[in-house]
Amino acid sequence: MKIFSSAKLLATPMALFLSTMQLVAAPSDATRPANVLGPANAPVTIEFFSDLQCPQCARYEPIVKSLKTEFGDKVRMVLRHFPLNTHEHAVLAACAAEAAANQGKFWQMAEALYKTQWMWASAPAPRTIFIDQAKNLGLDLDQFQKDLDGTECRERIDADGAYGLARGVKTAPSVLINGYNVPNTEFNENGFRAAIKAALAKANQ
16 A cells, blocks of 8 residues: 655655565654653664554554553654555544644544544544544644644654655554564564564563
8 A cells, every 4th residue: 555645645665675574773863752652772662653544553553552561661662654545534633643742642642543533534524523632632722723734744744654665664554673574474462572572682681
């Protein structure tokens, strides 16, 4: 599947030569603290590529978050946007999460949007629902709407998409653990846990 860009669809993957087994370090300046759980110096980084309109993303994100808690400060989790072009409202939902991030409520908004997919995914005008969620989170609604319509949030979404494509991500959900793109055969709680343990062993943790 391809992903949305605010102006046009992003280019085809730029790093097809990379094996899914190859480790690729994420640039430290590509991640905002609001979109991260865990310390910056954690030996293992889980990158969860998400489409907030995707039911499978809503299913797997809590599993990955639970594993981050299980391993404590040895693991940090980053949620990156990868909205699919098959989901009409995915980009706007990602913008809502980024607008909430500007007020320190990224994870709370993402969780709220996952839980209310049934409500807004097929709505003709989901914007009003996103604003209601922002109100429920106690956000400054004027600032939220300004950021929702601004270019900065869309630029962050595009940057996440380009970053994912360059590392072989093709769809959402996808999980990278220290750059290792977890394959479909291991895409479950035990598979994620095994990959985390392997990454910790490699880091002598």
